[in-house]
Amino acid sequence: MNFRDFWYVVAASKDLTKDKPASAQVLGEWLALFRGADSKAVALEDRCLHRCARLSKGTIREGRLQCAYHGWVYDGEGRVVHVPSEGPNNAKAADNKMYSFRRARTFAVCEVDDYVYVRLADSPAEELKPFPIPYYKAEGWASIRLKNLFKNNVTNCVENFVDIPHTAFVHPRIFRVTKNEKLTARVERRSGSVVVSYRNERANLGWFSRFLNPGGREITHTDSFHMPNVTSVDYIFGENRRFIITSQSVPLTDCETLVYTDLTYNYGMWNLLARPIIRRQAQTIIDQDVEILGDQMEAIKRYGSRFANTEADVIHVFIESIRAELERGADPRLLPDKTVEIEFWV
Numbered sequence: 504m505n506f507r508d509f510w511y512v513v514a515a516s517k518d519l520t521k522d523k524p525a526s527a528q529v530l531g532e533w534l535a536l537f538r539g540a541d542s543k544a545v546a547l548e549d550r551c552l553h554r555c556a557r558l559s560k561g562t563i564r565e566g567r568l569q570c571a572y573h574g575w576v577y578d579g580e581g582r583v584v585h586v587p588s589e590g591p592n593n594a595k596a597a598d599n600k601m602y603s604f605r606r607a608r609t610f611a612v613c614e615v616d617d618y619v620y621v622r623l624a625d626s627p628a629e630e631l632k633p634f635p636i637p638y639y640k641a642e643g644w645a646s647i648r649l650k651n652l653f654k655n656n657v658t659n660c661v662e663n664f665v666d667i668p669h670t671a672f673v674h675p676r677i678f679r680v681t682k683n684e685k686l687t688a689r690v691e692r693r694s695g696s697v698v699v700s701y702r703n704e705r706a707n708l709g710w711f712s713r714f715l716n717p718g719g720r721e722i723t724h725t726d727s728f729h730m731p732n733v734t735s736v737d738y739i740f741g742e743n744r745r746f747i748i749t750s751q752s753v754p755l756t757d758c759e760t761l762v763y764t765d766l767t768y769n770y771g772m773w774n775l776l777a778r779p780i781i782r783r784q785a786q787t788i789i790d791q792d793v794e795i796l797g798d799q800m801e802a803i804k805r806y807g808s809r810f811a812n813t814e815a816d817v818i819h820v821f822i823e824s825i826r827a828e829l830e831r832g833a834d835p836r837l838l839p840d841k842t843v844e845i846e847f848w849v
């Protein structure tokens with residue numbers, strides 16, 4: 504099992520049209536995406552077989568992709584079905600044995616929850632599924648989608664998304680303020696996931712608390728990481744209010760990660776009214792993380808990533824252990840289950 508066995512978001516379904524190809528990157532692979540004749544999403548290696556022009560710069564006609572350089576035409580299976588310089592008779596090219604080597608590399612594609620996912624491995628160790636976005640389009644629930652480029656790797660991004668101590672410093676007031684309150688949590692590593700259950704968390708959620716939890720109700724807060732790249736931050740306020748942030752961190756290269764964030768919540772009549780405010784606040788918070796994580800990567804490039812850990816960092820150490828297993832081609836679900844109680848102050 505390794506990183507290439509998993510599904511990664513490469514586009515929002517609505518952004519993949521029948522008019523123009525799109526480009527994407529996953530784990531250093533360049534992809535040209537388009538909708539084939541049957542409207543199905545197609546992912547080709549973003550390199551023309553002829554002279555290596557980028558296929559994503561081409562055009563789409565009738566579900567076929569035409570390279571912008573000399574006009575070679577590819578179908579939804581990556582087969583070259585027309586080569587203009589070979590004259591009108593080469594329409595048969597796809598059936599002709601002589602041309603059978605003319606087939607671009609394709610990758611498996613699927614669409615779930617209005618995302619287009621690509622898997623790089625042809626024959627993965629096992630058939631895995633994309634992580635389902637909780638309550639996506641469920642009745643009574645609203646969702647907001649954001650996409651942001653982080654100049655850092657997936658490990659540091661996912662750690663940031665489930666890191667509480669940084670919030671009071673990077674997002675002062677908007678998210679949390681330093682109050683020297685003690686938080687306790689149980690951190691469990693099992694089956695390729697890390698689940699953090701917080702106790703005695705009060706309404707120290709800065710600006711958000713006034714909207715999220717106006718009555719100051721008891722908060723059930725659970726953060727989790729799911730291999731290889733998904734985090735979930737889940738707040739339950741009282742009986743019928745819940746706010747879930749699902750982040751999918753897609754590795755473009757070793758130091759660039761494209762993060763797709765879904766904010767899903769059930770706030771009754773506020774579902775629509777609060778939408779622009781939630782979107783703006785969430786984007787402000789993410790912008791602050793983009794900046795600090797960009798700086799972190801610069802320092803790591805110069806000095807390497809030797810980290811010093813506190814008790815609150817057990818969460819990160821568990822996440823790193825799971826990602827390290829995948830890095831060496833092993834199945835993280837075989838790591839022994841571990842549970843640790845931690846306490847820290849915010």
Ligand code: FES
Pocket residue numbers: 551552553554555556570571572573574575
């Ligand atoms: S490089 Fe694509 S047709 Fe020549």
Ligand SMILES: [Fe+2]
Pocket residue numbers: 663669670673674788792
């Ligand atoms: Fe943050």
